[in-house]
Amino acid sequence: MNIFKKIKAGALQYVLVISVIIAIIIFAFISLIYLQQRLTIKHNFSKEAISNTIAVFDFIKIKEFPYDKNSTIEVLENEHTNTTFQKKHWGIFDIGVATSTVKNEFFQKVALLGTQKKQRDALFLKDNNTSLVLVGKTKIVGNTSLPKQGVKTGNISGVSYYGNRLIYGQQKQSSSNLPKITNLESLKTFSQQIQSNEYANFELEEGLKLHQSFAKEGLLYQDNNSIFLQNTRLTGQLLIVSKSKIIVSASATLKNVILIAPVITIESNTKGNFQAIATKKILVEENVHLEYPSALVVIHKDTHQIQSQRTNQVKELNSIKIHKNTVVKGVLVYQSDNIQSNFDAQIQIAERVTIVGEVYSSKNIELLGKVYGSVYTNNFIIKKSGGVYVNHIYDGEINISKLPEQYTGLQIDQSSNQVAKWVD
Structure with missing residues (x-):
């Protein structure tokens, strides 16, 4: 039998x-x-890179980092991980860039940085041997630092103080010096000595729509003449500098950019989020809404108003003037090197104006509106019925309880340590 x-x-x-x-x-x-x-x-790897960058921004709360230098951070003991952090100045705020590489995976986060405090006082009034006087519907909610003469009620043109208490919070004695803004000198350098070689130039024209990432090189536009911003959309790491004047129209959309000029005017109905840094004057017209974290800053070497005996002309007041129905979320800063006293208000906050954040003046403030946050000032000034009233607040409100807990702002007596806003 064949089996095959x-x-x-x-x-x-x-x-x-x-x-x-x-x-x-x-x-x-x-x-x-x-x-x-x-x-x-x-x-x-991607999750680890993302986690590392987030951990960096938690780490900077407790550790100082030098500016303009890549600092390596060991988040985890992993030879395949490289995590760095760089901090640089951006106006009154800082920019923090955290970068993490795990093998071939790369992730980066960028943020505007400021200072966050667990305990904030409502008011610091420099001790000039003059008491604080409250008139009308004035209300101060929060802890305060006041001159040794304290606080009392007053009367202006027949209007007395209507509150039940003088200060809705604890009082302590202030000093003859205002708290220091830690990065003030770097801000002066930033605004007055802009180095063109640190930025690439761009052309500004009506209708321009431009976004520049903070992870890339900054862009700069300079002009000796006045700059009128209208029908433009500018966002990101952009510097706009004029040696004369900058006017912001309501048709312009600005986000995170910085404007630098002797005089800056923000026209009625403007909306945006930016920093305006002037050497003489900032004028904010009615119905303006500046989102957080915006900044209006005037830094001037000499604000003493000199009346010429020959011409009988008075120089224009250097100031930040904010008109009615305006909201500013962020910081207002007026800084002068002049030590002479005067009876003008260098920061003028009109009726129906709301500031959510901080107001800092090395000179005088006229407060007729509301500050939901903190005020640091040399003096308050009110001009009513032909009279000048020193250290009087008339119908103004300072209320620290209405400041959001997550608010991050001025570097008062310490450096930046918290994220104010994530940017790209």
Whole structure:
């Protein structure tokens, strides 16, 4: 009996096809498992890179970092991980850039930085041997630092104080010096000595829409003449500098940019989020809404108003003037090197104006509106019925309880340590 039989060629081909199909399926299965493993590893690396950058911004709350230098941070003991942090000045705020590389995975986060305090006082009034006088519907809510003469009620043109209490909070004695803004000198340098080689130039024209990432090189536009911003949309790391004047129209949309000029005017109905840094004057017209974290800053070397005996002309007052129905979320700063006293208000906050943040003046403030946050000042000034009233507040409100807990602002007596806003 013959146990060997002939197998037809077609059957062999069928077996061969089945074997190839099985091999392909096995190969595809192995490839799928390998790809899944690679994707899982890649995903884990990406998660680690993201986690590292977030951890950096938690780390900076407790550690100081030098400016304009890449600092390496060991978030985890992993030889395949490289995490760095860089801090640089951006007006009154700082920019923090955290970068993490895990193997070939890269992630970066950028933020505007300021200072966050657990305990904020409503008012610091420099001790000039003059008491604080409250008139009308004035209300101060929060802890205060006041001159040794304290606080009392007053009367202006027949209007007395209407409150039940003078200060809705604890009182302590202030000193003859205002708290220091830590980065004030760097702000002066930033605004007065802009180095063109640190920025690439761009052309500014009506209708321009431009975004520049803070992770890249900053862009600069300079002009000796006045600059009128209208029908433009500018966001990101952009500097606009005029040696004369900058006017912001309501048709312009500005986000996170910085304006620098001797005089800056923000026209009625403007909305945005930016920093305006002037050497003489900032004028904010009615119905303006500046979102957080905005900044209006005047830094002037000599604000003493000199009346010429020959011409009988008075120089224009250097000031920040904010008109009615305006909201500013951020900081107002007026800083003067002049030590002479005067009876003008260098920061003027009109009726129906709301400031959410901080107001700082090395000279005088006229407060007729509301500050939901903190005020630091040399004096208050009110001009009513032909009279000048020193250290009087008339119908103004300072209320620290209405400042959001997450608010991050001026570097008062310490450096930046908290995220004010995430940017790109």
